[in-house]
Amino acid sequence: MTMHCHKPGAALSPILRPGTAELVAGKGPLLIEWVARHGSPVNLIWPDELQRNLAVLTGVLRESGVAHALYYGAKVNKSPGLLAAALCAGAGIDVSSLYELRDARRLGADGTQLVATGPAKTAAFHIELIDCNALISVDSPEELEDLIRLLPAGGGPVQAVLLRLRPTNQARSRFGMPAAAIRHCLSRIAGESRLRFDGLHFHLSGYSWESRAQAVGEAAGLISESRAQGFAPCMIDIGGGLPIQYVDQRAYQVHLDSQMPEDYRTGKVPASFYPYGGGLSAAEWLRCLLRAPMADGRSFANYLVHEGLVLGMEPGRALADQAAISVFRVLRVKAVGPDAHVVFVEGSSFSACETWFGSEFLVDPILVPAISPPVAAKPIRAYLAGHSCLDEDVLCNRWLTFPIAPRAGDLLVYANTGGYQMDLLENEFHRHPMPSRLCVVQDAKGQPTLVPDT
Template sequence: MTPVHAAGRPAPAGLVLPALQHPLVQRLFDEHAALLHELVDGLGSPLHLMLPQVFAQNATAFAECLRTEGVDGLVLYAKKANKAHCLDEACARLGLGVDAASAQELTQALGAGVPGPRVGVSGPAKQPALMRLALRQGSLLAMDSLEELQACALAAAAEHGRARVLLRWRPDSQPRSRFGMADAELDAALDVCLHQQAHLGLEGFSFHLTGYSAAERAEAAHALVQRCLDARARGLQADCINIGGGFAVRYVEPAAWRDFQAQQGPAHYHAGKAFGGFYPYAAECHGAAMLAAVLAARPSAQEPLSARLRRHGVRLLLEPGRALLDQAGLTLFRVQGVKDRPDGYGVLTVEGTSFSMSEQWFDSEYLPDPLLLPDRGDAAMPYIACVAGTSCLDSDMVSWRKLRLPRRPVPGDLLAYLNTAGYQMDSNESPFHGLPLPRKVAVEFHAGQRLHWRLDSVAPLRPLQII
């Protein structure tokens, strides 16, 4: 059916890019649409829904990959991807670790029951309060520089303790990164660890790569295994490597993504907007399957990484964030108004701002199609519209793209953006205009398939119902 503008003019066709849906997400829409409206009515728009059971499924898949390969390892959830309390509680119950980069993140993880030794502390030039707390809790500190390593040794001496440390490496493939130490700096850091063994316990090395290449991660991991062997030869412990995150997520079907890329251009976006690039929304290798590819890789005809880790007794740490959050959350915006433009498409204004959809932080756009709730049937005329926030900024666009919706929305309808838990929800949240920060609700299906929800806040721990 050809879309027609409300004024009777032909509208641009609009590209579609359907979002993948986890079965629990489908059940929310199919069986509990009325509840979703009630939650937004009571708690405000936008509203973030978290599904900790899906998070648990993703974490279990990563852990099972390590077990299948016989690799001693630990999955640490990268908290920066989403700050929901229910995820820390899930980590505590599932035996996961947490990657924290602030005293607040570390405190939240500890308060949820994650033991200090299962927390990795990353980030550059760590604040003294964070360093002290990590030392007292026995957390593993990734050292970003020589200066930080020396400061850590002094802090450990002041605490009459011994810091557990990794040395963060900056590979030659990441010359523009501000993080980590190049090879010469890493050698100097080893000397510091040797001379400060009373206060520095070197457990190994770490890196974090940009991009989503399994082969590049495997090559860097092999290099760090060799680093461990060299450090052991000098009398240091060095029995662990941390390969960071960057495990891709698939948001849409590959065929749909190829079609979208082949057709999209500035005409498909409000004001002819152009972007620096898009996330690879249909990654061929993603999630735990990407970890399996890293473990199986043989850079330079070496043995697989998994075999080399086993043979040398090197433990593997990894820090997935987005990949653990795949399908584990969604965001609901309530339509506030609809404006028909004379150039053939509409502008939906929703309650909330684009600060709750953080992809634009990266000069990009969150592309998977949102769902219009309720969809009042196929008989309605398709409607093309972009989505704007409620602020006074012309750049406050939740979706610059001219979306193809099943009908013309009306105030009070909901737009559901799927799979937003990974970085989209709260990286850029702001009380701009005095608007309250959006709330989060944890949603679980319990025994007998009953749906339970609760505000995501610091609260007495509840049992996670594994599905």
């Protein structure tokens, strides 16, 4: 049963893939057995869901006739199973550290399947990227000089680079470069035979396709300039930021419109939230961007086709949509007032981390009772806390009304935690072991079973 917010009609029930809904609603004993075997919390992964998401986005691009290069943003989740699924489905991998690079290489990725877009690359990271001839997005003139110093002196493959643009609508960002710096880098590349300029990259904050359309217009102007100088760029890379829908749009808006400070145990409504109930799916968002008009009246899609440009993208969260859940076991329920409780779980908010960013994961957890509740069970009002000694270790600051009081051994399931949620901050505080992460597959009888996430 799904927990509801304390305001009538303001529930935020998660959107669930059919397999997850069946597991949570009909296979509670199996979930309890898995947690007993592997500990709490346990993170369950569906790699095939990433492949379905990838197929949907690829379908939109093919409909538009746009040449494309999709890279899974590895930073979104530490699961090797999701990396492997992306590679098996023909996607590349966006690596933002030496260690993400090595993981991708261990799973069989070659340089043509890799792009490095992070802004703070170490020398060791640069060297291994050069060695496998991965595509490198250069964040600044300073990084370009560092990269040139590391290029082999005796020839070898020409190193392909993108230049990361900082559009005018992101003027306060520390990432990327303004147009003047892009021009400076082009003049530097023109005199360096070991480098090849393959195009422009940007990665914007927020989830607006309109801001991407504006940035595309700036990029198009620089692409034209570079071609006039003799360069042959082949790509515009728009980064990530494709939205996903966690909860029903109308329910989400009702919740936002009705929430007040007393809805939170902190007495404060967070200043910002991810758009959990946004109006567009990732596919719809991409269609909007491809249809956006350029300055000359052509759509973005037509511009790419007519100019012979590849559309590069690094979706992370959008490819991990519905690919994971996190399951916590209830430790105990403690009264903290006449009509207020705290539900302690075995695990911490490091594995459900939105509260650490001054925000809230606006998706109701799902209660899976370990045994049938008493007939006379009453609802209780509570928030969720982890098992550490930190007052800030809170999974949910919202006051939730539980249809029945949770009891020790019950499970709380957070849906759709694959994107920047379940393992972004995980650690071994208090020497608790890292949460288990396992892939859910079907056995020979078509029943869900677990395999190591490798």
